[in-house]
Amino acid sequence: MFNLERLRVLDAVAVHGTVAQAAQALHVTPSGLSQHLGKLESETGHRLLEPDGRGVRLTHAGRVLAAHAAGVMAQVSAAETDLADLREEILGPLRIGAVGSAVRTLLPRSLAELARAHPRLVPSVRDGEVIDLMPLLRRGELDLLLVESWANRPAFLPPGLAVRPLVDEEVSAAVAADHPLAERERIGLAELEGTPFACCSPGTEQHEALVQALRSRGVEPDVRYLLDEIPTQLALVAAGLAAALTPEMAQWPAPPEVRFLPLESPLRRRITAVWRTGSQTPPIRACVAALEDHLSA
Structure with a gap:
């Protein structure tokens, strides 16, 4: 040589x-x-x-x-x-994993701004639930996650991760427009006893938060529809087949036949940016900054 x-x-x-x-x-x-x-x-x-x-x-x-x-x-x-x-200069790959509602509402404008400001940055996005994405982050197959955590059941984050809170939002009960409670300004979650629910799969943050919220109010959940896409959940809600717990950011787009009712005992969800400690590369810093700029606009 x-x-x-x-x-x-x-x-x-x-x-x-x-x-x-x-x-x-x-x-x-x-x-x-x-x-x-x-x-x-x-x-x-x-x-x-x-x-x-x-x-x-x-x-x-x-x-x-x-x-x-x-x-x-x-x-x-x-x-x-x-x-x-x-x-x-911000350049190279940036592999992002995010829950679906964050992909729809947070990432498009933020990634577009990053593309304009840093044309040599190459982002990729994979949607999914925390239970599926977290192992990919820890193995180094993803660089940055946007994860959800519900106030009544905070998501478990293993050691060795850095976090940056991005969104803190209210969760509402989604019911059909012809549901007996649809005209109420607020409802108690226990009032939905006997109503089937549409929800993400067991083990996901939404599912575990729903089960815990209902059981803490003395209601055994009847989760009949396991659907990981919230728009699909809302389609069943619109048809009068189920109710759902829907964070504010996930309420768009929604069928016109759906009503979102605030809860008398408020329930909240947080979206947090997560990356491996010690791996905060320039692309990660730039993406988190773009997300924060988008949210503050």
């Missing part, structure tokens, strides 16, 4: 034309530069320079290797530039 510094020397000779000028450009002495060239000739087994009057010129082998050296040095320069850019 060729020594990189010796290839740099050969490239300088090819560019500047003489050993003296190449040495000056590299801030070394001509004798030191000649030593590098002699060692490179030994490495290659070819003469790379030949006399030319009072100076030297590249041999055919020297020109062949110099062309490769120029390509190598261009790649090295590009690598150095990209690494330097990491301190000032």
Whole structure:
């Protein structure tokens, strides 16, 4: 394998034309530069320079290797530039995992702004529930999560994670427009006893929060419809088949036949940005900042 510094020397000779000028450009002495060239000739087994009057010129082998050296040095320069850019420019991949409502309402405008401000950033998005996304974050397969946590049942976050709260919102009961409680300004959750519920799968934050909220009010939940997409839950609510607990951010879009009723004992949900401690890269910082800017606008 060729020594990189010796290839740099050969490239300088090819560019500047003489050993003296190449040495000056590299801030070394001509004798030191000649030593590098002699060692490179030994490495290659070819003469790379030949006399030319009072100076030297590249041999055919020297020109062949110099062309490769120029390509190598261009790649090295590009690598150095990209690494330097990491301190000032936001670039490279950013792998985001988020609950569906955050994908719909928070990410589109934030990612569009990031694309305008940092065209070399390459974001990707995967939606899902905390129970599915958290292992991917911890294994390094995702860089940033937007997770939900319900006030009556906070999400468990394992050690080694950094968090940034983004949204704190009210949760309402979603019922059909012809439901007997639909015209009320507020309802008690226990008043929905006997009403089937649509909810995300067991183990998800929404499901566990619903079960705990109902049981704490003496109601055994009747969760008949396990649907991980909230718009699908609301479609069943609109048809009069179920009720649902729906955070404010997830209430759009909703069918016109759905009514959202605040609860007499308020229930809240929080959306939080989460990443691995020690891995707060410039893309992560930029994305969190863009989300905060979007929410404050």
